[in-house]
Amino acid sequence: MKLDLTIFLSAFIGAQAVLGTPIRSRTPYSIKETHNVPRKWKNLGRAAGNHKLHLQIGLKQEKFDELDLHLYEVSDPNHSRYGNHLSFEDVNELVKPAEETLDLVHEWLLTNGVRELAYSPAKDWINIYIDVESAEKLLDTEYSVFQHEDGSALVRTSHWSLPAHLHEHIDTVQPTTSFMRSAPQKADYIQFDQPWTPPGYKPPTNETIAKVCRLFTVTIECFRTLYGTIDYQQKVPGINKIAFNNYIGQRPIRPDVFSFLQKYRPEAAPNAYTFQSIEIDDGPAAQDTPLTVEQAAGDDISKEANLDAQTILGMTYPQPVYSYSTGGSPPFIADINTPENTNEPYLTWVNYVMGQKDVPQVISSSYGDDEQTVPKSYADRVCKQFAQLGARGISLLVSSGDGGLGGEDSSGCLTNDGKNTTTFIPSFPPSCPYVTAVGATQEFEPEVAAFRAPGLGPDNKTHGFYASGSGFSNYFDRPSYQDGVVPAYISALGGLYEGLYNKNGRSYPDIAAQGLYFAFWWNGTESSISGTSASCPLTSSIISLVNDDLISRGKPPLGFLNPWLYSKGYKGFTDILSGNTSSCGTGGFPVTKGWDPITGFGTPNFPELLKLARH
Ligand SMILES: *[C@@H]1O[C@H](CO)[C@@H](O)[C@H](O)[C@H]1NC(C)=O
Ligand SMILES: *[C@@H]1O[C@H](CO)[C@@H](O)[C@H](O)[C@H]1NC(C)=O
């Protein structure tokens, strides 16, 4: 296992730190957390005792509430501290655990024979590497191998315990009960020979748009024209940076990225071989060679990563682009009893990035899963890590999901509490109030919410259901920045879908952009791909260009977008007024004038965004 030295600063420190501490009375174990195994997973039996786990122990952060206050002050354009982002050191000071917490947890680990451990820079996370047998003793639990319908497997448990006196000091321990798989939010892949126009399609009447925008496929030139970035000259590339995330074995294939850029943004093509690939916890590097026939047959290790790389490099040239690849959760495994690496990649990534002093100002992440696949404590803690990024002035954008309200028909829209009650299924991380969630649109005049019923695609093959992800969190309350729009939207619904969603929850998405039939390159061939996975890197790119302008004027970057977006920035988005979001066996929430939980405030208008951001 490759350790990153800036995170794992001080292995062995624990043993020393504990010596001076008096041994406290031990308390009996009691269950700290129970989480039902989500639907689609089945228990294949006990995990092997010698299977290795990288256990991440989240200690209670002493002053998170204070961090939250700072975050909102520095992100609110009406506050005198707007833009005064916190430093790496400031954030660490606010999230470090109390001395007592550290002492008690050290003592517990030491008495259980754990002698090697490593901390995050703020010491709010402890990392240990142990086998399943030892973890079972430490957490008084039993780990099993669980297999998803799609064949992938994880080593997890449905409950775990702690000595009673530690319950208030530890927020979460993972991997235990989280079944989150960070699936890419890409809906579709279509190979084609010819650009295609569906029967009855009316091209835009605006000639500028009609010249560059086709329904199938949509190109970088179309996005740059439609959203108005095409004439923008970047001023501080290199000071301004952008990154994207890869999980579950995803890796960009440089020759595909090169071919795409050569056709759609030729000046950017050389960067296909130079953008930086950062590997975390044995994540795979961006690949310099074409996919092998074997890799291509495995199908899914590079489509999402290629999409992110192609969109961002195409939109933000000449800006430096960073690709984070985090290891963990291989999609398929040979032997069910010995999964290779079943760590919790989301947490691994966020802890890695929190350990870096220099982080790109915008990060695009197109992965998520049903909120109910993660225990609340885990979602809470990961969401708080995102708040820390925001406090440091980093904008994290995530895709809103491709299943509308939770899936095509009602059979997928059921609770995970054992009762199988019909409900809408929100998605995490878009449900976290500290991220900016991006939905998808299609067509041009006007743009409408992205939706495609299952059926024949332009390649004459059958394709699945796709609707831009939409919803209300069951875990996170509505943040105050949404108070101005969400209650009004709900009240206008007049009771529609009452009981199927949490009226008091954080609602998403916040904004949207094109997300159907992107021009795309994969396996040496031109093709097309769709999803909020596409709209997220596109929107992230545009936000990054706004940052370029701000930074060149000596102003801070936008940072955590939402307080600005909901009070001021929304004026720089084109409202989406129609579209179909049928899902969970319903017609979906209506797309309306103003904010709505399908396309948020709408799609970016770059020249307007520049004006709004400058003042
Ligand atoms: C922010 O300040 C402006 C001008 O001072 C004011 O018009 C606006 O209502 C304020 N917005 C909020 C959300 O407080
Ligand atoms: C056509 O679209 C372009 C690009 O968005 C815009 O600048 C122009 O104003 C539009 N023209 C008309 C007549 O609406």
Ligand SMILES: *[C@@H]1O[C@H](CO)[C@@H](O)[C@H](O)[C@H]1NC(C)=O
């Ligand atoms: C990938 O490309 C190779 C070489 O052109 C081809 O033989 C193979 O069939 C392709 N695989 C897929 C899954 O498209």
Ligand SMILES: *[C@@H]1O[C@H](CO)[C@@H](O)[C@H](O)[C@H]1NC(C)=O
């Ligand atoms: C709920 O659904 C699961 C999985 O489909 C099934 O095993 C279980 O029996 C159902 N429970 C109830 C109460 O219907």
Ligand SMILES: *[C@@H]1O[C@H](CO)[C@@H](O)[C@H](O)[C@H]1NC(C)=O
């Ligand atoms: C799809 O099938 C229809 C009817 O068979 C045919 O007219 C059309 O050319 C086909 N399109 C493609 C892209 O193969």
Ligand SMILES: *[C@@H]1O[C@H](CO)[C@@H](O)[C@H](O)[C@H]1NC(C)=O
């Ligand atoms: C949404 O679109 C599908 C297929 O195009 C159609 O069957 C359905 O009636 C539409 N629903 C609404 C509410 O418009």
